[in-house]
Amino acid sequence: MNIPQLIDMIDVGIITLDSEFVITGWNRWMENNGKIPEEKIVGKSLFQEYPNLDNSWFRRNCSSVFRFGSFAFLAQKIHGNCFPFEPASSFHSDFEVMQQDCTIGPVRNEKGDIDQIFIVVKDVTQIAVYEKKLISMAEKDGLTGINNRKYLDSKLIEEFERHRRYNHNFCLIMIDIDFFKKVNDTWGHLCGDEVLKKVTSLIQERIRTQDIFARYGGEEFVILLPETELEDGIKLAESIRKLIELEVMNSNGKTFSVTISMGISAIHDGIADSKDLLDYADKALYEAKTSGRNKVVSIN
Amino acid sequence: MKSENILNVTELLILQELMNIAFGSASADLEEVLDISIDLKVPAAEMVPVTKLKKYIQESMALTNKSSMVEEKFWGDFNGSAILVFPVEIQKNIISLLSAHDYPATDMEHIEGMDSGVLLEIGNILIGACIGKISELLNTVVTYSPPSIGSGSSSDLDFFIDKFEQPSSAIILKMEFSFHQKHLNGKIMIITSYNSINWLKKSLKLFMESYE
Structure with a gap:
C-alpha cells in the first residue's frame, strides 16, 4: 500500500498548508466530515473556508512550526475544536460540534526546508462526552x-x-x-x-x-x-x-x-x-x- | 563510565557555543512569533549523573511545589526531554500577557485548566524553538510528544526522572529566558538521553569542522 492510499484510509483528518495558509492537501476523512471534496478546497485559503481559525493563537502556533520545525498541540480541553464539523455519531448529542485534538507539524521538502505544515485532526468527542459525564457524576x-x-x-x-x-x-x-x-x-x-x-x-x-x-x-x-x-x-x-x-x-x-x-x-x-x-x-x-x-x- | 560515553570538556564547550548561536537565532524568531521581545541567555552545558539529577534540577531550577513545570519529549538522533519552569510569582502575568487578546472571555471563565493550557502552549513554543534551532545546527530533524504540565513537587519530579536510564549520565543544556519590559522570566533545561551521546559527539565534530 502506498502512502497516499494510507492517508486516505486513516481515521484522522489530515490537511497540508503552504506558508500563505493555502490548502494543499485534504484527505478523505476531511472530505467526509467537512463535507467539502478535495478538488473544491485545495488551492483555497484556509481562513476563507474556516474564518474561526484566523486568530492570533492559531497563527502563532503555525508560525512556530514554520520557524522552528517544532510541533504545536491544540487540545480539545482548551480550544474545543478547530474545524466546526458535526459530531460523527448521534450518540454524541452532548456536543453540537465534533470535539477535536489537533497537532500541527512541519513538512520538509527535498532540501530539508519547511515549505508546508500539516494539521492532524483527531475526533475526541466520545472521550469529551465521557469526561463531561464523569464531572457531572462527581458534582x-x-x-x-x-x-x-x-x-x-x-x-x-x-x-x-x-x-x-x-x-x-x-x-x-x-x-x-x-x-x-x-x-x-x-x-x-x-x-x-x-x-x-x-x-x-x-x-x-x-x-x-x-x-x-x-x-x-x-x-x-x-x-x-x-x-x-x-x-x-x-x-x-x-x-x-x-x-x-x-x-x-x-x-x-x-x-x-x-x-x-x-x-x-x-x-x-x-x-x-x-x-x-x-x-x-x-x-x-x-x-x-x-x-x-x-x-x-x-x-x- | 567509559570515556566514549561522556562528553569531554572541549565537547561541552563546543555544545555551549552551539547553544549560544542557536538561542541568538531563536530569540529573534520568537520575537516575531510571539510578538514580544524575549531574551535567551546564560546558556550552559554539563553532564550530570542520573542519580544526582533530581537534586540538580531542584536546585538549579529553584523548584517549589507551587512552580509550574512543562515537560516535552523529543525524538530522533538527538533525543531526550526538555523542562521549562515558570516561577509561581509570574505565572498569572504570563497567562494574562499571552491570553488577553487571544481567547474568548467566556472560554477563559468556563474552561477548567485554561491557565494550564496557556502555560503548555507558551512552554511548547519556547521548548520547540530551542530544540529546533539546536537540531538545525546539528543538521538533524526531531519529532515531539505532546507537552504535559506538572508542579515542581518531589513526586512529579520523580516521575520525570524515572524515565532516564540509571546509572548513566545526562547531558544538561540549560538557559534562562525573560520577556523584555515585562519582568517575566523562567528557565529551560534540555536533558539529552544517554543514547544520544555517540551521535552528539560525531555531530559536534562535524559542526566544528564546518567552521574550520
Missing part, C-alpha cells in the same frame, strides 16, 4: 440533579477567597424540609423522593443562574448567593418559604403540602473561613426549627 446529586455537597464546598472556598481578595459580599441560606421523616413514614420513601425533587425544582426556578444551589445531605439544602447583602438574602429566603408553603404536592394520588425552615448568614470580618459561615447558617436554621419551623432566621 451532581443523583436524585435531584442539583449540585452535591462536594461541589458546594469547593464553590464556598472560591467565594470566600473572592471576598478576602476583593471584599465581595455573599450570603448563605441553609434549608431543611420540616417533618420530612413524617412524609417518608406516612407516604413512603418514593413519595419522599418526589417531595425532594419538587422542592428543589421550585427553589431552582426562584434563584438566579449565578447562585449555587446544592443538596447538603438528606432533606437539607444550601443556597450560596454571590454578591448579595443579608437583607436581600432574607427577602429571597422569605419568598422561597412562601412558595413552598403554597405549593400543593401530588404523589400517587395523594395531595399534601410541606413547609421549610431556613437559616441565613452573610459574610463579615468576624468569619474566619467558609466553615464558619456554614456554622452560622446552621445555628440560624436550628433556631428556626426550635422556634416553630416554617420560618426564616438570620444570624450575623
